[in-house]
Amino acid sequence: MLLDSLPRSRKLDTGYLPTLMDLLGDLISAGGPRPEDYAELNRSIRKVGDDIRGGVVTEELVGRLLAEVTEKHFEGTLQHAARSKPHGYSGDFQIIDSIYCLSTAVNPKLRLWDLFFHSQSAPCAVRNRKNYFHQVLSTLPVSVDGTRHRVLNVGSGPARDLREWFTSERPQKLFFDCVEMDAKAIQYASNLCRPYLQHVEFYHENALRYVPSRGYDVVWSAGLFDYVNDKVFVRLLKALLGVVKPGGELVIGNFSTFNPSRDYMEIFGDWHLAHRSREQLIALAERAGAEIQNCSVHWEAEGVNLFLHIRVA
Ligand SMILES: C[S@@+](CC[C@H](N)C(=O)[O-])C[C@H]1O[C@@H](n2cnc3c(N)ncnc32)[C@H](O)[C@@H]1O
Known part of the structure; x- marks a missing residue:
């Protein structure tokens, strides 16, 4: 037919x-x-x-x-x-x-x-990365002086991950600064996180131009770097490395070159990403000025979404 x-x-x-x-x-x-x-x-x-x-x-x-x-x-x-x-x-x-x-x-x-x-496997990997983010946050040491750890979330989208963090039983409250380019995404996310807005601030900004004025214990970005080319990747990574506090960590999600659903995404969904290997992510981190011994790459259970971790000394 x-x-x-x-x-x-x-x-x-x-x-x-x-x-x-x-x-x-x-x-x-x-x-x-x-x-x-x-x-x-x-x-x-x-x-x-x-x-x-x-x-x-x-x-x-x-x-x-x-x-x-x-x-x-x-x-x-x-x-x-x-x-x-x-x-x-x-x-x-x-x-x-x-x-x-x-x-x-x-x-x-x-x-x-x-x-x-x-x-x-791609949507499964997206669902898994929400839990991965929560795991990263859970490893933050409990604050001793009562000040809240601060997290920068770049390209925060619907903020479903934040809502679920707030609604679950967690040992400590964190404060999230979210940078998001789409005003409708911020409206949607604010609505989703309405009961918790004292713990989150949304910035309607283009992450490529926005310069945060403070330091962060964790800088997280998933579903953003795999939409940009290597040059922009390095530029943004360099800028974000500059806002991680000493002892803090930056975690960047990027789809892997191993993605069994890539053809489905591209052919059926017209959804194209910059898929990158572990080696490519490390090489880009080095180009952005990170020390190789501070970099590592991990992944969620599907092996489709990689996470570049950079510790800042
Ligand atoms: C694929 S979504 C991922 C959302 C969220 N991080 C998650 O994993 O659920 C990517 C988000 O990044 C936002 N975005 C894309 N480019 C951006 C930029 N240059 N600055 C800020 N936000 C951007 C999009 O509007 C979108 O909401």
């Missing part, structure tokens, strides 16, 4: 794309993919990804067909939200919070597509 959208002259030389389009057509008719369909669908997506990398089919053609299918059949799904970018950019506060909350489409006929989305 969906195969009809392929230009007739291209049908013979588009590699695995017709098979993927046929499979999508079958799954749409069946009301969406069920867990037993995931392996075949994931395999087909990766084969089309291989075909793009191998020059068998162009990313432009695949993107155009997937855009048409998404527009026609998936309005209201997370895949549609990823492609249509209602806030003007990938990874906005709304889709990130839908990932945290495992939200699914209101229309039950679309629900299976959102469950497939949530089953991918």
Whole structure:
């Protein structure tokens, strides 16, 4: 059915794309993919990804067909939200919070597509990084003089991680300064953290230009550095290193070159990130002036979201 959208002259030389389009057509008719369909669908997506990398089919053609299918059949799904970018950019506060909350489409006929989305390793890694952030915060020594540790959260998005930190039983209260470029994200996050606003301040600023006027025990940023090129990465890292207090730590999240759902993100969601390896992150840290013995890279359980830690002496 969906195969009809392929230009007739291209049908013979588009590699695995017709098979993927046929499979999508079958799954749409069946009301969406069920867990037993995931392996075949994931395999087909990766084969089309291989075909793009191998020059068998162009990313432009695949993107155009997937855009048409998404527009026609998936309005209201997370895949549609990823492609249509209602806030003007990938990874906005709304889709990130839908990932945290495992939200699914209101229309039950679309629900299976959102469950497939949530089953991918990338959204699992995003959910895991919230817990990872909490672990980092939990390692802060309890303040002896009663002053609260201060955390800078750069690109804070929906602040679901903060809300859950505040609502859980924690040994100590922290104060969070959040830098966020999107005013709607700040509005959403302020609402989510409303009962705890005495512990958090939002700054509506571009992190690339904003210079905090104080030092921090922890500087955290997840879901921001993997949207920028190496030059901007180093510039921002250098600036943030300058606001970590002696004895403090800076932790930067970045998607790994190991991301089994990368083709799904790029082909279905038009969601492109700068994936980086452990070695690349360490090399960038060195370029930003960090001492190699103070750097380490860790990861959450999926192995998809890496975390560059830099201790400041
Ligand atoms: C993918 S979200 C991640 C949100 C949050 N850190 C999390 O992990 O849940 C990235 C956020 O960074 C914000 N952002 C992107 N570029 C920024 C910049 N240059 N300065 C400040 N915020 C930025 C976006 O508006 C978005 O809310």
